[in-house]
C-alpha cells in the first residue's frame with residue numbers, strides 16, 4: 001500500500017540500549033532533580049521514613065518519593081491521584097513542613113549561585129482558588145441574600161397556592177401538592193441556613209467555608225469576580241523572575257503584607273539592603289515606615305482616595321510642604337501654619353491651616369467648610385521620599401508588572417481551573433511550595449541549562 005504511514009513489523013528485532021540510564025537524555029530535567037534531591041539531608045529537613053523500619057513491608061525511600069513529586073509538579077501532574085499510582089498517598093500530606101524547607105533549600109542554592117545579585121524584588125499577591133466552590137462559602141452578605149431569595153420564592157409559591165384555592169377543584173391536585181412540597185423544601189433549607197448562620201456569626205471574621213474551612217471569600221481584580229481561596233504572597237526577583245519568598249495567607253487584602261514579605265525576601269537573599277516595588281494595594285504608612293527604617297527601600301504608588309479630589313476640589317497633593325518653614329503652601333499661595341497635634345487611628349497627626357480662606361477667590365474649589373485643614377502624619381517625610389522615588393523612576397511600575405506576571409501566570413496555567421488539590425492552609429502551603437520549587441527549577445534550567453545547574457550543584 002503506497003502513500004500510507006506503515007506500522008512496524010512485529011517480527012523485526014530491535015536494538016534497545018543496554019543500560020536504563022541511556023534512555024534519559026543528557027539535558028533531561030530529571031537529571032538535575034536527581035542531583036538536587038541527592039544533595040539534600042532529608043533527615044535534617046524533617047522527612048519521615050529516612051531510616052528503614054525493622055519490620056513490615058519495605059517502604060519507598062523519601063528521596064525517591066520526593067523526586068517523583070518534584071518531577072510530577074514539574075510536568076503538571078500535581079493531582080495526587082495520578083501521582084499515587086507511582087507513590088504512596090500520604091507522602092505530600094505527612095511531610096508538608098519538610099517539603100516547604102526543600103523549596104527554601106533551592107532558593108538558598110539560587111543565592112549561592114549569585115542569581116539574586118541585584119537585591120531587587122517585586123512583591124505581589126495573587127488569589128488562588130481552593131477546593132471550595134462559591135456556593136459552599138457564606139459571608140453575612142451572601143447569607144442575607146440567600147435567605148431573602150428563599151423568602152421571595154416561598155411568597156411566590158404561597159400566592160400560587162392562594163390562586164389555586166380560589167380556582168377551586170379545576171386545579172389538579174398534583175399541582176398543589178407539588179407547590180406544598182416546594183415550600184416545605186425551602187423551609188427545610190431555611191433551617192439548615194439558620195444553623196450555618198449561627199456557626200458563621202460565632203466565627204472570628206463572620207465567614208464560613210464548608211469544603212475547606214480555611215479558604216476565604218476574596219475579591220479579585222476583575223469586577224464581580226470574587227473567588228473562595230487563598231491569597232498567595234510572593235517576592236519575585238526583578239532580574240531573573242525567581243520566586244525568592246512566598247507565603248500562603250487567607251487574608252483577602254495585601255495591605256498588611258509589605259514589611260513581612262520584604263523582610264523574608266531580604267533574609268533569603270542575605271543582603272543588607274533591598275529594593276522593593278509593589279502596587280498601590282500595599283500602600284500603608286506603618287508598613288512603609290517599617291521597611292524604610294530597616295534599610296528596605298520601597299517604591300509604590302499612593303492610592304487615590306481623596307474625597308476632596310473625588311468631589312472636584314483640590315486634593316492634598318495640591319498643597320506643597322515646605323520643610324524649612326514647617327508650613328504647607330496652598331494653591332492660592334497662602335501659608336498653612338501648624339496649629340495643633342492629635343491622635344487618630346494610632347497615628348500622631350499635625351494639623352495646619354490659614355485664616356485667609358474666608359476671603360479666598362479659590363475657596364469654592366478648596367473647601368465647603370470655614371477653612372481648609374491639612375493633616376500631616378509625624379512620619380509623612382518617609383511617604384514623601386517614597387513618592388519622590390516613584391516620580392524619579394516611573395519605569396519601576398512597568399518592571400513590577402513584568403516581574404510578577406510571569407511566575408503567577410505560569411503557575412496558574414499549570415494548576416488548571418481549581419488551583420489547589422488539598423484542603424486546609426498548612427497542606428495548601430505545601431502544595432504551593434512544590435509549585436514554587438518546580439517554577440524556580442524550570443527558570444534556573446532556562447538560565448543555566450540543565451548541565452549548568454547540575455555542574456553548579458555538584459561544585
Ligand code: SF4
Pocket residue numbers: 330331332333334354356357358360361362363366367371372
Ligand atoms: S481656601 Fe484657603 S487653603 Fe484653599 S486655596 Fe484658598 S486660602 Fe488656600
